[in-house]
Amino acid sequence: MPAKIVIVDDEMHIRALIEQTLEELEDEGVTILTAANGQAGLQLIEREKPNLVFLDVMMPRMNGFEVCKSVKSNRKLDGTYIIMLTAKGQEFDRQKGEEVGADMYMTKPFNPDALLDNAREILGL
Amino acid sequence: MTINKHLRTLCTKSNEENAFLRQLLRQCSAPLGIFAPNHSLLLGAHSTDNHQALIQLDNETVGYIKGKAQDVAFIKDALTVLLHKEAARKEMGKEVLQLYREINLIYDFSEQLASTIDPPGISRIALEQAKKLIACDAGRVLLFEEGTKAIKLLAQFGQTSRDEHIIAFQQEIIDRFLAEAKADIIADTKVDHRTKDIPTPLTSLLYAPLRIGERVIGMIVLGTTAAHTYKANDLKILNTLALQAASAIESSLLYEKNIQEIQSREAALKRMHDATKKFVPHDFIKLLGRESIEEIVLGDQVQRDVTVMFLDIRDYTSFSESMTPDENFKFLNRYIGRLEPVITGNRGMIMSFLGDGILALFLHDTDDALQAGIDIHHTVARYNRERAKKNRRPLRLGIGMHHGPLIMGILGNDQRQEANLVSDTVNTASRMEGLTKYYGASIIASESVFTNMKKTPGFGYRSLGKVQVKGKRKALEIFDVFESDPQPLFFKKQETRRGFQQGLLHYHQRSFDQATAAFAKVLSINPEDRAAQLYLNNAIQYLTSGVGTDWEGVEIMEIK
Numbered sequence: 001m002p003a004k005i006v007i008v009d010d011e012m013h014i015r016a017l018i019e020q021t022l023e024e025l026e027d028e029g030v031t032i033l034t035a036a037n038g039q040a041g042l043q044l045i046e047r048e049k050p051n052l053v054f055l056d057v058m059m060p061r062m063n064g065f066e067v068c069k070s071v072k073s074n075r076k077l078d079g080t081y082i083i084m085l086t087a088k089g090q091e092f093d094r095q096k097g098e099e100v101g102a103d104m105y106m107t108k109p110f111n112p113d114a115l116l117d118n119a120r121e122i123l124g125l
Numbered sequence: 126m127t128i129n130k131h132l133r134t135l136c137t138k139s140n141e142e143n144a145f146l147r148q149l150l151r152q153c154s155a156p157l158g159i160f161a162p163n164h165s166l167l168l169g170a171h172s173t174d175n176h177q178a179l180i181q182l183d184n185e186t187v188g189y190i191k192g193k194a195q196d197v198a199f200i201k202d203a204l205t206v207l208l209h210k211e212a213a214r215k216e217m218g219k220e221v222l223q224l225y226r227e228i229n230l231i232y233d234f235s236e237q238l239a240s241t242i243d244p245p246g247i248s249r250i251a252l253e254q255a256k257k258l259i260a261c262d263a264g265r266v267l268l269f270e271e272g273t274k275a276i277k278l279l280a281q282f283g284q285t286s287r288d289e290h291i292i293a294f295q296q297e298i299i300d301r302f303l304a305e306a307k308a309d310i311i312a313d314t315k316v317d318h319r320t321k322d323i324p325t326p327l328t329s330l331l332y333a334p335l336r337i338g339e340r341v342i343g344m345i346v347l348g349t350t351a352a353h354t355y356k357a358n359d360l361k362i363l364n365t366l367a368l369q370a371a372s373a374i375e376s377s378l379l380y381e382k383n384i385q386e387i388q389s390r391e392a393a394l395k396r397m398h399d400a401t402k403k404f405v406p407h408d409f410i411k412l413l414g415r416e417s418i419e420e421i422v423l424g425d426q427v428q429r430d431v432t433v434m435f436l437d438i439r440d441y442t443s444f445s446e447s448m449t450p451d452e453n454f455k456f457l458n459r460y461i462g463r464l465e466p467v468i469t470g471n472r473g474m475i476m477s478f479l480g481d482g483i484l485a486l487f488l489h490d491t492d493d494a495l496q497a498g499i500d501i502h503h504t505v506a507r508y509n510r511e512r513a514k515k516n517r518r519p520l521r522l523g524i525g526m527h528h529g530p531l532i533m534g535i536l537g538n539d540q541r542q543e544a545n546l547v548s549d550t551v552n553t554a555s556r557m558e559g560l561t562k563y564y565g566a567s568i569i570a571s572e573s574v575f576t577n578m579k580k581t582p583g584f585g586y587r588s589l590g591k592v593q594v595k596g597k598r599k600a601l602e603i604f605d606v607f608e609s610d611p612q613p614l615f616f617k618k619q620e621t622r623r624g625f626q627q628g629l630l631h632y633h634q635r636s637f638d639q640a641t642a643a644f645a646k647v648l649s650i651n652p653e654d655r656a657a658q659l660y661l662n663n664a665i666q667y668l669t670s671g672v673g674t675d676w677e678g679v680e681i682m683e684i685k
Contacts, residue, residue: 017225020218026130033139048139109229112222 002029003123004050008041008067009034009085010059014108018054021112022119030123038062045071045080052122055102056085065093065100072101081122085110128161129187131211132180135204136167142207149203157192157200182208230254231365238373242380244268248280251345251370256282258366259359261347263327268335268343268374279343279374306341308333308364312354331355333363335371342371342378408474408488412533426534432487432494432526432574433546433554434473436464436501439521439562441481457481460508460520467504471497476546484551491528491570491577495606498524498568499584502609523566525557528573553601556594560603560682564589565655568606575604584608585615587622589656590629592680600679605656617651624650625657632664633678640664 005025007018015034022032033048035041039061045053053071057064064084071077084097084105097105106115119125135142136159146168150157156170159180167188176194178201179186190197190204234254241247248266255264263283267276311330314320320330327348335343345367349355412427438444438460445453461478468475473487473494487494501524509519529550557569569589575582585608591600607618618625628643644661647654659680 013221016214016218017222020215020222023218031138109225109232111229111233112226 002031003052003125004031004033004048005052005054005119005123006041006045006048006050007032007034007054008036008038008044008059008064009054009056010037011056012036014056014085017112018115021115024116025119025123025125028125030125038064038067042067042070045077046074049077050080052081052083052119054083054085058087065096068097068102069100083118083122128163128165128167129182129185131182131208131215132159132161132167132187135207135211142211146204146207149200153192153196153200155193155196157190157196159188159190159200159204161188162186180204180208182212227258227362227365230257231369234366234369238369241373242377244374244377245279247370247373247377248345251366252280252282255345255347255363255366258362259331259347259355260349260351260353261331262350263348265346266335266343266370267346269341271342277343283348306334306336306339308360308367310355310357310360314348326350328352329354331359331363333360333367335367335374337371337375342375345370409476409486409533412488426532428530428532429488430529430577431531431550432491432528432577433531433548433550434468434483434485434487434494434498434524434526435554435558436483436485436522436524437558438481439523444518444520445481463504463508464501467500468497471500473497484546484554486531486533486546490579491526491574492579494526494528494574495568495570495578495582495584498526498570498606499609502567506609506611523558523561524568525554525559525561525570526568526574527554527557527571528577529553553594553597556597556682557603560592560594563655563682564603564605564659565653566605566607567610570604570606572602572604585610585619585622587618587625588629590632590660590680591678592682594682600677614651614653618654621647621650621654621657625654628657628660628664632660635667635672635676635678637664637668641668 003025005022007015009015009018015036019032019034022030026032031048033044033050035044038059041053041055041059042062045067055064055067059067068082068084071080071082081103082101084102085108086105087108094105104118106118135146137143150169155174156172158169158171159167161167169192172192174191174193176192176197178190178197180188180190180201182205187208190200192200231254234250237250237254238247241250251266252264255261261283263281265281266279268279269275270277309332311317311320311332314323314325314327314330325348327350329351330346330348332344332346334341335345345363347355347363412429415425445456448456457478457480460481461475461483464483465475468483468485471487471493472489473485476484476486478484485494485497487497502522505520505522512519527550529548531546531548531550533546553571557571560569561567566589570586575586584606586604586606589603589605591602593600605618607615609615610618624643624647628640628647631637631640631643641661641664644657644664647657648661651657663680
């Protein structure tokens with residue numbers, strides 16, 4: 001089954017950036033979907049059951065932690081790898097991240113190459 | 126043939142545009158299909174109607190629509206708008222990503238710069254970053270040395286075999302450069318007037334100044350052997366890198382310069398310290414509560430009880446007669462050079478050199494001063510054995526010491542200041558030294574030296590009774606420390622010590638007959654005992670003349 005990636009971020013340019021960064025994966029059959037807030041993101045994840053989610057922490061209507069917690073406690077969504085995105089300088093609450101079961105976190109501004117490498121590794125591409 | 130990415134996205138990706146498109150298809154009067162050029166159905170359904178329309182994007186056919194005529198025209202228009210929007214969105218995404226990549230690398234560059242402090246290191250990082258953003262096969266970072274304008278290569282990669290040409294090329298641009306301080310592109314090295322005469326495998330060049338305000342401190346050059354030419358965007362990136370690198374290199378050069386200045390200032394200070402240490406002992410400065418000579422101010426002073434030692438070469442005038450002034454000077458230096466470590470080794474410090482004399486202070490225990498006196502005599506004895514081998518006459522020293530209060534301070538005026546000792550203690554110590562010759566002793570210490578000792582004396586000594594030195598009203602008991610006397614004398618003084626002390630006791634009790642007998646006995650064993658001889662003479666005289674009621678047995682010394 002072709003892999004799916006979901007990007008959840010309220011900032012449009014970040015969504016576009018991550019999408020663009022991962023563009024070459026689309027040529028390899030990966031589907032990339034986006035959502036602009038936590039609630040829409042959770043619905044998208046529940047519907048599409050992606051392999052990998054890039055999830056912003058600070059978002060209106062359900063923040064990243066809440067979305068992550070909900071995804072990680074949903075047994076139908078087993079195997080969803082979640083990368084939390086956090087702004088540089090805004091200290092990532094590691095403990096909170098661990099509590100809600102985040103698999104990894106990356107800081108913004110992210111290094112596009114590192115982001116792509118991470119995605120490839122997680123999807124086994 | 127691959128399916129157009131934008132068309133595929135619109136037709137297959139679950140997003141708002143896709144939802145909108147699906148809604149449009151549902152509104153069609155009959156089934157309608159959107160097909161890829163290879164006839165695969167992308168969205169919609171196969172239609173029984175055969176009306177077709179090609180979907181074009183930038184004059185390229187990316188697919189076709191098949192369905193009812195009115196539907197096809199309507200969907201084609203909508204799809205074309207959506208496709209253009211998608212293409213523009215993608216284009217913008219690409220650009221944003223490129224910008225983001227640049228920002229990220231520059232951000233990265235700043236972070237790396239922050240942890241790099243050497244100009245070559247900074248330059249290497251700058252080239253590394255440039256390589257990531259700008260296609261290039263060769264790169265250089267050059268520094269123009271201030272003043273000489275000589276070129277220093279800070280970092281480079283690629284195309285090293287033609288260095289001389291590149292350097293020549295560089296020299297040429299550098300001249301322009303310094304006038305214009307501008308980044309520029311040489312699109313084609315074979316054509317450009319700046320480079321056409323220089324054989325180089327590089328087809329296109331890019332350079333930017335390392336600029337601090339209006340000042341150019343160097344440049345960064347990139348070159349490529351590929352057929353493409355550099356563009357304005359490459360120049361912009363290189364300029365950004367160059368600006369950051371320039372300020373980092375500048376700070377690091379300033380830092381190095383500062384370090385060097387601090388080091389040389391410290392070295393100069395140390396030289397000054399070392400020099401002043403020879404004139405003003407560091408311990409003395411410290412005693413005044415200061416760290417260095419520069420901190421000393423006029424009027425700094427401290428009062429303490431110390432042991433003052435005076436040391437003199439006996440009969441130096443006749444001793445030095447045989448020497449030229451030059452030899453004399455050299456001799457004194459050698460002599461001081463031998464004694465200085467003995468004094469400092471016993472926690473003493475030399476305060477001043479007085480011709481052949483030395484004035485030393487012992488700030489800690491009087492034991493130190495006594496031990497130093499003994500050690501000095503041993504050192505001189507060894508020195509004399511060396512001198513004897515060269516048939517040189519032996520050196521004879523007298524050492525006097527006294528313990529008492531001393532004001533140490535800086536005297537003088539603004540122009541000239543000198544470390545000084547203000548005290549009677551110094552005078553008394555000097556008198557003690559003067560007495561050594563009179564009593565035939567090598568070391569004479571006053572009673573205060575003995576009473577302030579920490580340990581019981583572990584060396585040969587004897588009391589020489591009380592004296593009243595010139596200029597002093599108070600009488601002092603003085604001691605002959607004979608531990609370091611030449612061996613025969615040491616043994617004889619040791620043997621007669623009891624008899625001598627008894628003689629003194631009788632003497633002070635005005636039993637001059639018994640004193641006479643005692644000192645005569647001492648002299649029969651040690652005929653060279655000058656102290657015994659002096660007391661014997663006095664006792665004999667007092668036997669016949671008698672003494673007044675105010676006689677206290679104090680030897681009045683008129684000598685200095």
